[in-house]
Amino acid sequence: MLNEKMEEAINEQINKEMYSSYLYLAMSAYSSAKGLPGFAHWFRIQVEEETIHAMKFFDYLNRQGANVKLKEIQEPPMEFGTPLEMFKKTLEHEQFITRSIHELVDLAIAEKDHATNAFLQWYVNEQIEEEENDNDIIAKLKLVGDNVNSLYMLDNELAQRLPPQPATQGNA
Template identity: 75%
Template sequence: MKSRRKIFQKRNGGKSMLSEKDAMKSRRKIFQKRNGGKSMLSEKMEEALNEQINKELYSSYLYLAMSAYSSSVGLPGFAHWFRVQVEEENIHAMKLFDYVNNQGGRVRLKEIKEPPMEFGTAMNMFQQTLKHEQFITRSIHELVELANAEKDEATASFLQWYVEEQVEEEENDNEIIAKLRGVDKNEYVIPSVDQELAKRLPPR
């Protein structure tokens, strides 16, 4: 064994036989074998999907801020509901993240803007939530339109999950807003809604 080591050390001086440049080329070849060296996504589609990843991560950040605010004003059920929503938004972002990678694209993470920290009343907070989800819905529809324009059937099909998810998101927000409308007539509405929101289960 020692003899073989000495022979090897004499042949390469104890150093790698590959230069740094050659090693880089070797790694590139390995990568190209894995994805064929091509992205299945057009540049426009890849950029738009990366933008959507950023929007989903901002959604997570926004709802985390709402959870913190709810805790600060004594609404633990609201705080819990928004914490669960944070998990959902992270799932949305990671599904896009994985899709871009699996299609041979390049995920490019961008700066996430700072969310507001004050949200006023419970009603105002959920009105802002609904407004944000409507913004996300429009963004998803624009992605579907782009996928169709780019003749990217795989991405158009993939995005249908998000289309259906957004219908559910807006329905949930509208239901909660409807319950909160009675707060002026009944002081027990907020505690009742808070208890109900505390029962929300995490995503599976």
Template identity: 65%
Template sequence: MLSEKMTEALNGQINKEMYSAYLYMDMSAHCTYEGLGGFANWFMVQYQEEMSHAMKIYDYINEQGGKVVLHAIEKPPGNFGTPLEMFEATLKHEQFITKSIHELVDLAYEEKDYATQIFLQWFVTEQIEEEANDNELIAKLKLVGNDGNGIFMLDRELETRTFTPPAGEE
């Protein structure tokens, strides 16, 4: 059984994951508008991942006898700039999410909530991957700079990304 404090914190994380999804959907729309279909695809897959993260926490709260309480989702900024600026913002956002996950782990340890500690380890590992993906794309974007051919090639590469649901969610 989850404590009230842990339930409240996990509900807060659902909101952060939903905001992440909303942010990436908005970035996808921006890329579509700019004619960058591959970048749009990458961000839409990211949207799907973030929604699955929110649902993973939603299901966990319910399985542990807690009450899910949904909060309003903040509007994304809507002005994203260049692809490099978008991925730098994405990395900054994922670092914020990583910090939030670490705070949840700290709370689970503080409360001796072993089930939640184990549950959250998946998210700790996932955040390592999220930040590594962003760093890789930032490096590639810095390498190509403003070269249209380089952006075009990277756009084609990002077009191939597909969503793979986390294990147990197929």
């Protein structure tokens, strides 16, 4: 059973994950409008991932007999600049989520909530992957610079991203 502090913090994290999904949907729309269908596809896959992350928290609260309290999702921006600027904003957002996950781990430790601490380790590892992916794309965008042909090739590469594997309740 979760205490009130942990329950509230996880509910806040659900909101952050849903905002992440909404933010990446806005980035997908922006990329599509800029003629970058591969970037749009990459962000649509990211929308799916963030929704899965939120639902894992949702399911965890339910399994723990806690109350899910859905909150209003903030409206995301609609302009993101160049692809490089957009991915820098993506990385900044993922770093914000990483800090939030770490704060949840710290709270679980402080509250001696071993089950939640164990549950959160998946997110700790997931955030390493999220930031690594963003850094890799940023590095490629820096190499591309203003070369339109290279940007076209990178757009085609991002179009190859596969959707996340469906997760069973309580796993992945």
